[in-house]
Amino acid sequence: MNVQEQVKKYIAGQPEPKRSELQDLHQRTLQALAGGKLWFEDGKDANNKTVANPTIGYGLQTIKYANGKTKEFFRIGISANTTGISVYILGIEDKKYLAQTYGKDLGKASVTGYCIKFKTLKDINLDILEEAIRYGLELPH
Numbered sequence: 223m224n225v226q227e228q229v230k231k232y233i234a235g236q237p238e239p240k241r242s243e244l245q246d247l248h249q250r251t252l253q254a255l256a257g258g259k260l261w262f263e264d265g266k267d268a269n270n271k272t273v274a275n276p277t278i279g280y281g282l283q284t285i286k287y288a289n290g291k292t293k294e295f296f297r298i299g300i301s302a303n304t305t306g307i308s309v310y311i312l313g314i315e316d317k318k319y320l321a322q323t324y325g326k327d328l329g330k331a332s333v334t335g336y337c338i339k340f341k342t343l344k345d346i347n348l349d350i351l352e353e354a355i356r357y358g359l360e361l362p363h
Contacts, residue, residue: 228262229278236302243307243343247300248278250348254356255280261296275308277301281359283313298358306341309351311358324354 223231233244252260261279265272279296286292299310311320317335325333330345332338338354340346 225260225262228264229260232262232276232278239342240302240307244278244300244302246343247307247309250352251278251280251298251300251355254352254359255298258282258359259296263296263299275301275303277310283361297361298355303339306339307343309338309355311336311338311354313358313361320354323357324350328354 229248233241233248236244258280259282261277263274263277263279265274265276267273277296277299278301279299281297283295283297284292285295295312297312299308299312301308301310314320314336320335320338321333324338325331327347327350328338329340329347329350331340338351
């Protein structure tokens, strides 16, 4: 199964209204991505044990570890969770940036150093969320 098929299956497997909201966010993020890399992480480790929620990833960055090794990974992640949806914006060095820049205008969402979590799209300002996603996609590699 290719990445597009995995993403389609993941979204289709969600209950409504989360399914429609994930599909909406997926389409908006694909437009912002403008042909960049699409990922799907199933949330399982090398032993096939579930260690995280499955995540749709967008964009590309190279993560450098302290030991000098590198790994390619996505910049933006979208994942369903038990209470709603999480949007991950990875690669931001200033862990206060998201909350300070987008938090007050976003609506009913919790904002951490790299995650925006909300119950439903109706609770948030989608224009502000899209702005945060575009910011994450434009970060230097």
